[in-house]
Amino acid sequence: MSGDIQPDSHANGHLNGSSERPAPLTVAGVAQRLGVAASTLRTWDRRYGLGPSAHVAGSHRKYSPDDVARLERMRELTLQGVAPADAARAAVAFDPAHPEASPAPSQLVRERAPVERLLVDPLSLAAAAVEPDPRRVKRMVEQEVEDRGVVRAWTGVAGPALEMLAQREKTDLPGVEPESVLRAAFLTAVRDAAVRDDAAHRRADLVLLCADESQRLQAHVVGGGLAEVGVQARVLRAEVVQDPSQVLDVVDRRRAGVLAVFGAVPGAEDLVTAASERGDVAIFLVGDAAPSLWLPHVHRVRTLSAAVEEMAAAISTHV
Template sequence: MARATPGSGGDSRMDAAPLTVAAVARTLGVAASTLRTWDRRYGLGPSAHQAGSHRRYTPDDVARLQTMRRLTLRGVAPVDAARIATESGTGDPRDGEDAGPAEEADDGSLALDPLTLAAAAVEPDLRRVHRMLSRATREAGVVAVWTDLVRPAAEMVDQGRHRLGERPGSDPHGVMRLGLMQAIRDLTASGPAPVRILTAVPDRVPAHVIAGGLAEAGVGALVVPAEHLPDGAGQLSWLPEGEATALAVIGNPPGAEEVATLASERGDVDVFLLGDDSPSLWLPHVHRVRTAAAAVAEIAAAVRD
């Protein structure tokens, strides 16, 4: 009987007869005593019964154990890996990667917490990350997802990096960033964009988060990379009079102080400075905000006035 090993191109669900402890241990590359420990401590044991009261592992049991095995190898604590393996259902997280849109839907069973998100990003499982972040955005809003879910998950990934290396092509932060960008893109629609958000590369994601929060409030915004700003007399041409009524500056990108000063002098744009390292300016029409949530609320109110 052919069996697929974790990470092979075979059938990871092992759709065959129920397996013994010894057979599953060989398949996963762990000791039989480890499987018995996982059964006793975390309930990840065999569920099928055969004659003589021998319990055997079903394909669904093995799928959960494969998830448990991958997560523990990547530095996730066993108790947390067991919870994720149980909550993630009976399928291998990588099964169905070619599934169609009908299989993309979230049935509400996904756990929405930083640990589960970090584990999915380390996997990496972009489809699951996107589903998690899309659902969390619908339920809590993009700013809350960024501050309460994505950033704590990113910190968990960083804390575990001293114990593990990354496989080529594996970038947990990139997976979370792309999943978040997809969720934000789902919020936006065509229409007027009275807000411009000026940012440098390190703050690009927070800028998109604020733009997404404004989209949820019904306010259009465009993210402007500071490195693309024009020089000379036309340097506010990207902030057209009568069209742009608010400017958010994230951090202290190149040219931020000059741009904010010129916008203040022009007088028709409210400028919002966000971040501890933002320019120290005290000028008419220039406001300081402390958090992304405050920035979204104050900018939306200014545009509506």
């Protein structure tokens, strides 16, 4: 019927003849609508700038109808086989109010040399580190972090590769230490992700990560994973961790909402007890080697992925 109001075929949420706009959507809501993982949306935000723009008081940023329209354009183009980088440029340039005037992907394609995709698995990565081929190790690690995110790249590839290296016969050439080559490459990838994402999602509050020497790399991995979901993190130096008063001073100066302890950090029990008594910071004990303490505001997590998820949730409620 001519008098019926028909939904707009585009995803900007407008109704023809109506000025009302739907409420902004969360990451989970948009992920369900598009049929993609929430981690994919965070990657598109981090890598291409296709993120949420609506600001709601007392909440995280949410996706406006125009944001969703651009994401649906991105999804449509990638399903058609358009390269993600080219699809993203077309999606960023897409105008939901005037879709017919938006440039086609072919108009935005940049000339660039093809990038070789590398086969990445723990054995191949360990072999490249033993060779040693630092440039190849770096490329393999960067590719995995880009494809899978910091935590999954660590747990699925880099961590197992380091375990392989630890079990091999140690007869290295002078000046060659494969474990150091791999650690350096992974730390560089984590740093690049954290610096990029800190700039895109800068918050006043953050997570402090305390680790003993055997767990420091895992603490950096969690810090990188937190950066990918928009939460700042800092890894405390070992000498600071041994003095609970210094750590709590950093908590105050940084306005930290979460304090995490990895492994058997010297002085960890005193630190956790003192932080628990304060009552203004959530405390996480990460891994089996962390102290067995059952106190108010203290949480235990076993895996790095769970640590990222639960710390991010805790920081979102921190005032």
